[in-house]
Amino acid sequence: MVQDNFLGNYTSCVAARSTNRGILAGSQDGGIATGLLAFALEQGIIDGAIVSMVDPSEPWKPMPFVATSPEELYFARGTRYSLSPNLALIKEATRSYGLDKVGIVGTPCQMQGLRKGQLYPIGLRDVPDKIALAVGIFCMENFPYQSIIQLVEDHGNTKLENVVKMDIGKGKFWIYTERGAVVQLPLKITHKYEQPGCHVCLDYVSNLADVSTGSVGTPDGWSTVFVRSKKGNDVWAKAMAAGCFETKPIEEVKPGLDLVTKLATEKITKNRKSLEERAKFGIGKGLRNPYI
Amino acid sequence: MSGCTGCEVAIADNYAGLLTLLDRYVDWVYDLTLADVRHIPEMDVALVEGSVCINDHLSVEEIRETRERSKIVVALGACACTGNITRFARGGQQNQPQHESFVAIGDLIDVDVFIPGCAPTPQMIRNVCVCAYLLLKGNDDQKALAGAYLKPLMAAAKCDPAPTGCGHACGCDLIVGVINQGLCMACGACAASCPVRAITMELGKPNIDRELCIKCGACFNQCPRSWYSFDVTNQYESIMETIDAAMAP
Known part of the structure; x- marks a missing residue:
């Protein structure tokens, strides 16, 4: 078990991608979240998963969704860079959907909410013991849906309906359209549109997930994967044995773990500073610090 | 006190787990509903359900006695913690129309631990019971873990952290204590925890229907x-394993 102040506890870290071409075709990077949940669903490790899909009524607007078949999971592939309150369905998944073994995908803060909810299930009756697999994603910050409209349509001068993929990488916000145009915005522009609550977040790589994954650290088309908990180890080992993923040691890929550590350190250091500034926000009065 | 007995039912909803708790960790010495004991005895821990009707002498006397005879007083459920739906009471109901004033038990006595929720969940009650036992009787590691676990619930009983709208415990706590403070990050835990579905997530943020809110404080x-x-x-992993081990048949 590796214990790292910024990357959390993990038993292994690899570069990986799905061996399923169908999954890879529509996934953000290596298709880890979709691939792992689809495998867990087929094996009965989970009965369904809370994921984020696009609200049919508006382009690129995410909404939480309980997927109970691999086909439904495929709808959720890819990243939306906007708010999807997946925990809102955590109790509903065990009630209306009748799931006894729930899978969930979420950001680092959502993993924190999930674990708090399992330890302190104040309003989450019968939920704590039914969380079978939590897949966490790397997250630097998130954007309200209206910010995405502002960035894509105003700054990017692109109709949201025509966008086929968005990506944040290499210091830029990338917008790809169906006609092949590529728009890039420097992150200097995007910063002011970030969700304010992200600026006190002290987790970059979903330290509390069973398995966490993200693009940073690995080449295009691959993902970095941290396997963390007993449940995570169990399902990852089974998925590897079943040939769901091909992997490379993280030490052998570029840019590697150093970049993940660098970005995690930057995020957490910046946000610790923001918490300190909040403490003396007014004169003799500050803003609340949620961490006790 | 003045409650619906739902919190007590939630204890029983641990089913076989309740028997494990009683067999191994707890002597059940007083309970108006389930035990044939008339007077409040000396206790290590008292779990109190319901708010106090200050127009009812017996209730006031009993909450005072509970404090005097218990080492630790736990407010079990939202009515005891913050008043919950009894905050809407205004009297005029038969057969005691003059019973119109209800307060959280913390308004009259010092409270040591909050277990919020309407009703609190069986798992939350179980976790608190096991951790309270480990805090008193466990080894050093278990004591440290259980102490850390209970700390926020003890702080909540002292209305910390502020500002939380403490004492009101309605959905507006989310607005005042979280969104107004620049802290919301759109996870949806509030909406999932609301027992009356007063919260929907609109564009990622909680939207509160105040007509439905019963002021239980679960969301916050x-x-x-x-x-x-x-x-x-x-x-989290070792705490959940410790609790599972403590409750294993």
């Missing part, structure tokens, strides 16, 4: 940005 307490302990959650 469930929110990871109301209070959050890295000491506890970073050890």
